[in-house]
Amino acid sequence: MRDKVSPMRLGVDFGTTTTAIAIVDRGNYPIVSFVNNREDTVDFIPSILALDGDHLVYGFDAEDAAREGAPHLRSFKRLLSDPSVTDTSTLRLGNHSISVLDALTGFLTYVARTVRTNSSVASVPASEKLEALVGIPAHAWSAQRFLTLEAFRRAGWDVLAMVNEPSAAGFEYTHRHAGTLNSKRTSILVYDLGGGTFDASIVSATGTLHEVLGSRGLNLVGGDDFDVILANRLAAAAGTDSGLLGDAAWERLIEDARSAKEALSPSSKFITVPVNGEPTTIPVADFYDAATPLVNATVEAMEPLLVPDASGVGQLGGDVAGLYVVGGGSQLPLVARILRARFGRRVHRSPHTAASTAIGLAIGADPEAAYTVREQLSRGVGVFRERDGGSFISFDTLLEPNTELAPGETLTIKRCYRAAHNIGYFRFVEYSSFDEAWVPRGDLQPCGEVIFPFDQSLRRSDVDLESIEVVRTEDGPLIEESYIVDEHGMVTVEITDLDTAYTIRRPLGRK
Template sequence: MRLGIDLGTTRTLVARVDRGNYPVVTFFDAEGDAHDHFPSVAAHHPERGLLFGFLALEAARTDDLRVIRSIKRRLAYPDVNTQTTMSIGGQPVPIVDVLAGFLTALRTAIIEQSSITDEFGADEDIETMIAVPAHAPGVQRYLTLEAFRRAGFDVLGVVNEPSAAGFEYTHRQPRTLNSKRTQVIIYDLGGGTFDSSLIRVDGTAHEVLDTAGNNRLGGDDFDVTLAQVALATIKRDPNTLDVRSFERLVDDSRSAKESINPQTRRLAIDVDGTYATVPVADFYAEAVSLVDRTVETMTPLIGGLDDQGQASLGDTEVAGIYLVGGASGLPLVARRLREQFGRRVHRSPYPAASTAIGLAIAADETAGFSLRDRLSRGFGVFREADDGQGISFDQIFDRTTVTGEDTFEVIRRYRPQHNIGWFRFVEYAHVDSHDLPTGDIVPFAELLFPYARELRGTDLTEVPVKRVGEGPMIEERYLIDPHGIVEVHVTDLNNNYTISRVLGENA
């Protein structure tokens, strides 16, 4: 069985490969009601332990438990590594275990309680394409892949979420593309993240030209904005609400937001027992700045601003801006984008399922789609210099490095001057005019390498970095595999003493 699985911040969607069709898999909850998604949530039950998906929502309702909604969001924090824990029922649990637990529950639900349950042979493997936000830190990429494998999925590949949605666009709307208009911009506004990609399309061959995104901007922010507008409408001081009441208000705001259609004028929102009647116009007046932030984020993809200081498609090769992600279902989003970009703005008929469908297309060998993706974030290393007094920076992979085809390799060879190599790997959005990283810098991993042979096998953390004159010939080898995972090997070439790291593994 081949699937595309879109692990979302709020919802996980699954699409199946079925003889050239890519239907979305339906899940059944405890009541037997059908849903086109599996909720990306967990809850800790004092007796039953960790519950996931519909079971978690159900238990949260009946036993008044807290719903843990932040698993994927937590993965994108700059400080995350394999040891990072989440507090669950007062106990620290490694986040990768929580994610693997969630994915195991998802796998069980696919096999036992979904629209494709009857089609599984005994012990049939699930082969799946998976995705991460285009601007996911490398650790998130690594932990996501690891958790899927631990949950028993056979992972065919990891692509960037908007790249997958690009497949869905060309599968559905091939006629919008022609010899003059060869590019499409995917605008993906999810629950927790905004991603955009500029993709060049030639038949079924896709090449990501550039990406831009914000890992901390999504539909959740619209919910909080609506909650604040509701509070203001009834002149209620937010500080008088406890955490649980505020969470309930945000949940209610989310449902109200999802119910908005272009004709909706007013929303009724339950604020801690009092109904607030919120004019949609009031909500839009506040929320429009969130939409404008997404436009600002993706402006570089369009090639900057025109004479009036506006981002415009003008005579670019862009055939369309394709709106995907559940949060782009809010009518304000398409309206605001059309004000700016006109008729080349298209909404996906299945905004929330576009990525999953694209992943299923990518998993289907017979569809013949190919992808040249980009790393999206630069990767480099700070090292000690000048007797441990200074540091120097070396960019290893820039953000436009192509991934998704073969393993890509960079090699550096030199004779070090110091006793120890102290490598501090980072990822970043950009480099400045001095080739130093700027913007959203994420420390990735550290590696200490004893250049001086007498130090090998000792604890280097206590040894000061000193200049000691020319050392042995050293080789640094950096590899990015087709999934975008970076590996480093530092070797003393005279005797092959090597330290290796899969970055993300032991950050």
């Protein structure tokens, strides 16, 4: 029996396709199982929402409603990773427009209720807190971090911390394979192919301290894409396509393709799936041919984390104990085949492929395990400033990508200068890398804007700052810019006129 005195601690992996949860239970981290509406016991809650009549339903209920033809949305985590998402973004379901934050809050409320009332740890009284370590993709923009944390809080969870999903899988690996780590092999490369995203991270593991040394990913590649590839192949073999089939038949085909994909074994030769009611068979090799570029894209995305061998081909570095393969999408036999061909025997697959992250999060949530994680911001934050009447825009790096964050602490960066203009235009961006001239490149995402009146006479509500020309001034006020990065990797900017204490404070990544 669980000790009823202490609050329940869990690891929650809100995934694109599935939400998996593991619990801290006296040194064990069992996966929480649930009974779905067909009375099957499963290890996850599907991450799906649907409109049943006029109200939103989630998880197993949404799956049922979707099967009955209700408007529904799978993989809604993908909306969060869209660079243009903000805390005011909405999604459409049928003819309803719903805020993304409300949808996520509703889903996480459903997850909490299901854990309490209909799971392998039921029943948990409402008075007992659910304390969770929550996973977040390593590549999440600030807006995604904010939305995730805020929705968990609103849904009644007590969030202990948000941790990079691959770091969590790293906990699971070291907990299980501590023996493979030694003074020479000090890190692991986590390969996480989920339903909707791919992430790879080098996690250094010394004792119980885990540190993410580098992380790469593809926000829009995952196991769900294999379903679409397979469905297209099957449709072509049946002489049709998605357009000809229409929405309902196409969705049915994708669902059947997913089941067929999940049933493949390394020795499977043919796949048979009904297309529009007609059994259609294709060789597995055809499907694998079409899916190979996708797996190769994941290997390519890892390239910056590899070390070139004599012929320039990226290999696991000498300090890497193994390539740890996690995520449900990596159960496709083709994935291990391609990875083994490239990296040989240092490829290890998690025994709980789809729940590795959740188990790792539970390990991280266990004070007894004493695992700590040192996180890095995988995104950099910088600012474009307009200079000299807007004729010149300069870029300053504020936080470089891979800036280190100490566990549970905030990091503050300050800069102080005398203003040389009447107005300061600050356009903040997040970015994943920069070139030799320190100009950001790769993904770049505006994440906030501040127009600061350095000139005191402009600090009135009736002044439209945007319409005022930027001009040089003498003897401007002393300005301090502070960039405060909290323990969840969210950045707040604070610009203050130190002479008068006039200040503007803005969290980045939010409207």
